[in-house]
Amino acid sequence: MFHKNRIEAHYRRIAAKKKFAPTGGGREKDYPNDEDDPDLLVPAIPEDTPHIPYEPLKRSDEEVLQRSREYYELMAKRRTVRRFSTEPIPQEVLDNIIKTAGTSPSGAHTEPWTFVVVQDQETKTAIRNIVEEEEELNYSKRMSRQWVTDLKPFATKPTKPYLTDAPALILIFRQTHSWRQDGRKKMHYYSEISVAIAAGILLAAIQYCGLVALTSTPLNCNSRLRDLLSRPGNERLELLFPVGRPHSEATVPDVQRKPLEEIIVRV
C-alpha cells in the first residue's frame, strides 16, 4: 500500500523543483513542456515505490489443466446478442463487473478508463437517438459498400432497439491523458490497447456471472455522446456495451469460430 505521507513528500519535492505552485487538475497549456526542463523529470508515481513479494495461490498442473478446460467451456458459450430482455440487473452486479474490468493492466499503470453506466431510461433514449442518426449516415454514406455488405449476414442495422431495451449500457471512455496531483499533465501510454484489454476483461466478467452483452464501437458518435454525458475533453468514447439478459426470442447467426489449428502456431 502507498503511504500517504510518502506520496505527499514526493509531490512536495516535485513542487519545490518547479517554478510555479502545484494547483491540481490544471490544464495542459498552463504548464511548460517537461522535455524543456530536466528538473521536472520525475515519475508520475513515486520512484521509490517499494516492491513487495507476490505469492499467488499455487495450483498443481492437474488443477491448472482442469480449470483451463472449464473456463474455455464457459467462455465458448458467449455470443453477441442483439435482442435484450428489459429485466433489470442489480446495481452491485454492474459495480462488480466494472471493478473487475478495472483490474486490467495498463501502460505504466495509468488506468486510462472511465466506465459510464447508464440505467436512466431517458438517457438511454437520447443515446439511442444519437447512435441511430449517426448509423443511418454511416450505413448510407460513410461506410464502404463492401463493409455494409459484409455485415448483412449479421442482420445489424441502423435501428438499435437494444439501446433502450437493455437494463444497462456501459460506455467505455478512453482518457487520452490526465493530470497529476501536482497539476502537470500525466501521459497515458498505450491507452487504446489498455482500454480494449479492459473491455475484454469486462466481457469475461459479464459472461462469468451469467449475463450477456453486445460489443459495439459507435462510429462517429464520440463528440455527441461525450457532450450528452458531460465527459471532459480528454476522454474519447471507444466502446458501448448493452448489458443484461437475452430476450426470450433472441437469436444469433449460425456461425462458428475458427478451430484452434487455424489460430495457433506452435514453435
Next chain:
Amino acid sequence: MFHKNRIEAHYRRIAAKKKFAPTGGGREKDYPNDEDDPDLLVPAIPEDTPHIPYEPLKRSDEEVLQRSREYYELMAKRRTVRRFSTEPIPQEVLDNIIKTAGTSPSGAHTEPWTFVVVQDQETKTAIRNIVEEEEELNYSKRMSRQWVTDLKPFATKPTKPYLTDAPALILIFRQTHSWRQDGRKKMHYYSEISVAIAAGILLAAIQYCGLVALTSTPLNCNSRLRDLLSRPGNERLELLFPVGRPHSEATVPDVQRKPLEEIIVRV
C-alpha cells in the same frame, strides 16, 4: 452450424459473377477493387446464414450477484509479473487458453488473430536478443524522457530475462486483412480493438487457471519478430505475453488500483 454444401454454393455464385476463376489465397493486387464492380458485392460469409435461438443458462439475480463478487475477487489478485519460474506448463493448458481467447468477439466476425506460442528455448533466446536490442534503443533514443522516467517505479529495463525463463511466450499477431475462399481480399474491420479484446480474454483465462503473465507491447520489434517467426506480411505483432508461474522470489510494485468511484460514472 454451417452446411458445407451451402458454403460451396455461395462461393460458386461468387465465382460465377466474377470475370476470373477463384484461386484461393491470392494476393490483393491480383484482384480488382470491389468498389468498382457492384456485382462483386457479396458478403464474406453467406448472406443467407440462418439465425438460430440463443438460450444460455438462466441464472437468478442472487446467483449472478454471487458470481460477480467471486469473479472480481479472483481477477483482483492478478498482477503483472517480471520474474518467472522456468517450470513448464502442460501443452493442453496453452491450447485451452488460446482457444478461450479465440472466443472473443471481432468486427464482422473476422477473428483477425494469430497466436504464436513459443516453447523452443533457442527461439525464445532469439526473441530475447531482438527485444533487448530494440529496447536498448527505445530507452536511450526513441522514447521520450518523460516516458522513461514514468517507468522507473516499475523497475522495467531493457534486459528481459523473463523472455527466456518463462516456459512459454504467446505473441499475438494482428491480421490486417486476409483472403476469402474465392481469393478476394477479406477486410478485417476494427482489427486493433478486436485483437486487444482477445488479449483481455486471454489474460482472464491465464488468471482463472492459476498462471501468471506479463503484458508487453514490444516497441519497434514487429518486422524482426515477424521475420524470425515467418509470419506473413498481412500480420503485425501487437502483444507479447510470457506465461507461466511466478519465480519464488517474484515481487510487484506496491501500487494500488483506482477505487471504483474514480472509474465509474452512474447515470
